[in-house]
Amino acid sequence: MAADIILRAERLTRRFGKFTALNDVTVDFERGKLTSIIGPNGAGKSTFFNVLSGSCAPTSGRIVFDGADVSGLRQHGFAHIGIAKSFQITNVFPAFSVLENVRVALQARVARLDFWRRRDALGLEPRAHALLQMVGIERHAARPARELAHGQQRALEIAIALAADPSLLLMDEPTAGMSPEETRTMMDLVQRLAQQRTVVLVEHKMKMVMGISEHIVVLHHGELLASGTPDDIRANDEVRRVYLGKH
Template structure:
């Protein structure tokens, strides 16, 4: 297809996304657009299809039907490892760091991977520059004081922040976060939501979450999935006033 102008108000679109696992349909004909420069939350009760949707738009799963369009280009079926070079970074629900390395080493390796995977002859000056970039990213996510701590010794919330710092190594235009507060204490959750808000000032963020109240105060745009289908989308006020959304969330005590 012919690429659209990058001035398109939507950075990424899902067009008619269906995903089946055998006879089970996890997503059914979902079409949504994500505004550039905004924080969009994809919400819905457990089992709504949110993580499957995240996996499709992040390239982990190919859709059974439909397309994913990023900045005007069809990226459906693009290998996951190519996403960072397109300007898309992601942080999954399960923390993915190198536990035996320090926080600084984790982020520096992520930066090195963006320059050359197999370059063992990197000049020392370049490594110093990467080290400084890694330090800046740790500062950004609030881990300045933990640079020399091994990742395995960080608290759960700190490990999630470290993973986000690693995702930011490619300086993405689009950051995808799958339930970034999963397993966190209330205190850790507040710190993470504040971090996400700051990150969204500099780039487009798509956040997958099942706790509606958690994202209502920070999101510009919300998409509600239910039983694998699009239930509603709009501003937080639109979603609060939507009768179908209220019905779906009734009895979902923690939401």
């Protein structure tokens, strides 16, 4: 694999019974770039994301990360090799404080024993505060996670994902259900994160995708329709026809 390719989907296929959700998709994701996966409803975006993140094993094909075939790796193993994910449905401990959510994630990375203790025996709170500051919610550190607004909970989940210090961050519809103001805040955060690591996201909001992406992958009926820069995608007649609704 070329040095500038961090992740490769190689002839990925995923079937559910007789239904083929993903069919023979091959895509390279460049290191250090922000890539968006787009497509109309039913295009296979969620299945592709789930296969790339280890949530769903491919029926055939390979996932190659940093030159190693990780297709058979169990989901929890992905974090250990440098891949973290943030899902569309927020997954936090609602009764824990915002700080405790991140500290527990950090503790899971460095220690297995006495996992649930809440005192900071491992000295992780400064790092937890730094991650909360990075995603813009450090001022809410002492609040229970359930009291956060939706956009703030998404930011907290991203901080939890960053606790694994990933080189690749996969994000599933990071602005889903957000107000315009929350969407702008999340867009700014995603761009900041992409300056430090490779980011791959699934997103429906075309204006956001075209505004922040360096590379775009377009799926249609479970197959790769196009791949290229935002300008390439805008100029692609087939994409305009099936996705943008232009003839």
